[in-house]
Amino acid sequence: MTGTQTVPESHPRAESLLVRERLIGGFAGGLVAREGLLAHGRGEAFDYLLGERTESFARRAVRAAAAAMLLASSPVISVNGNVAALCPREIADMAAACGAAVEVNLFYADDGRGERIAQVLEGAGMRNILGTDQSSRGILPGIDSARRSVDRNGILAADLVVVPLEDGDRTDALKAAGKNVIALDLNPLSRTAQAADITIVDNVVRSAGLLAKSCRDMAGTDVHILEEIVGGYDNAATLSDAILHIEGHLRGRASRA
Ligand code: PTJ
Numbered sequence: 001m002t003g004t005q006t007v008p009e010s011h012p013r014a015e016s017l018l019v020r021e022r023l024i025g026g027f028a029g030g031l032v033a034r035e036g037l038l039a040h041g042r043g044e045a046f047d048y049l050l051g052e053r054t055e056s057f058a059r060r061a062v063r064a065a066a067a068a069m070l071l072a073s074s075p076v077i078s079v080n081g082n083v084a085a086l087c088p089r090e091i092a093d094m095a096a097a098c099g100a101a102v103e104v105n106l107f108y109a110d111d112g113r114g115e116r117i118a119q120v121l122e123g124a125g126m127r128n129i130l131g132t133d134q135s136s137r138g139i140l141p142g143i144d145s146a147r148r149s150v151d152r153n154g155i156l157a158a159d160l161v162v163v164p165l166e167d168g169d170r171t172d173a174l175k176a177a178g179k180n181v182i183a184l185d186l187n188p189l190s191r192t193a194q195a196a197d198i199t200i201v202d203n204v205v206r207s208a209g210l211l212a213k214s215c216r217d218m219a220g221t222d223v224h225i226l227e228e229i230v231g232g233y234d235n236a237a238t239l240s241d242a243i244l245h246i247e248g249h250l251r252g253r254a255s256r257a
Pocket of ligand 1: 032033035036037038039040041042043044046080081082105106107108109165166167168184185186187190202203204205
């Protein structure tokens with residue numbers, strides 16, 4: 001038997017185990033790729049090293065990301081299987097708060113998973129989900145994986161793309177196509193994290209909701225103030241702080257051992 005019944009609330013790692021169950025449910029329901037379970041394990045390991053909390057470098061990045069999303073003229077949030085299983089409501093909230101389109105974009109594009117993900121997003125309140133209509137399909141140059149297949153009216157036309165939790169071969173291609181990229185990635189060393197304009201180093205189960213809230217709170221803010229927030233943001237410093245935070249956390253643990 002698997003499921004929430006088997007995770008007692010008193011378990012010291014109950015929260016993490018319940019998130020894992022969400023992903024397993026998403027796998028059983030045909031939303032999450034088999035490889036998505038492994039990707040989650042890597043994420044869990046980095047979350048553990050970071051201390052499983054949203055740190056100040058992530059909050060800084062969330063604020064800059066919200067400002068950039070509100071400034072963008074055609075922002076698109078890219079959704080894969082893991083994100084659909086972990087935080088569909090937060091993605092819906094984020095899209096509504098900053099007027100972004102949502103596009104399903106998969107690395108392991110197979111047998112109807114895109115359509116099932118789109119249905120889950122619709123169930124979370126989103127309309128006009130992009131990424132499943134073959135007639136508006138375009139190609140993002142400079143990328144060989146299935147992620148190259150994008151919607152002409154979505155990612156291909158976007159000036160800003162939000163990429164939560166994904167493999168590393170797309171951000172460079174998006175940058176080369178002139179787009180701003182916001183990554184939500186627990187691994188500050190990943191290619192996605194390193195190549196993005198703004199990287200939120202935190203678990204999507206925490207950061208997606210924070211980003212949605214930040215977009216809502218900052219909606220209506222003067223454009224010059226939003227531009228100042230984005231202009232004053234330094235992603236290299238964020239990544240460096242995240243890596244140093246892991247070092248500090250480990251040193252703290254080692255000195256207590
Ligand atoms: O649904 P598909 O076909 O598009 O496939 C999605 C996966 C995630 C399987 C695919 O993109 C993949 O293989 O990704 P990678 O190469 O394993 O990279 C995933 C990245 O997300 C890694 O840097 C992980 O540390 C990070 N990550 C995993 N879980 C989380 C996360 N970041 C934030 N929050 C998480 N919960």
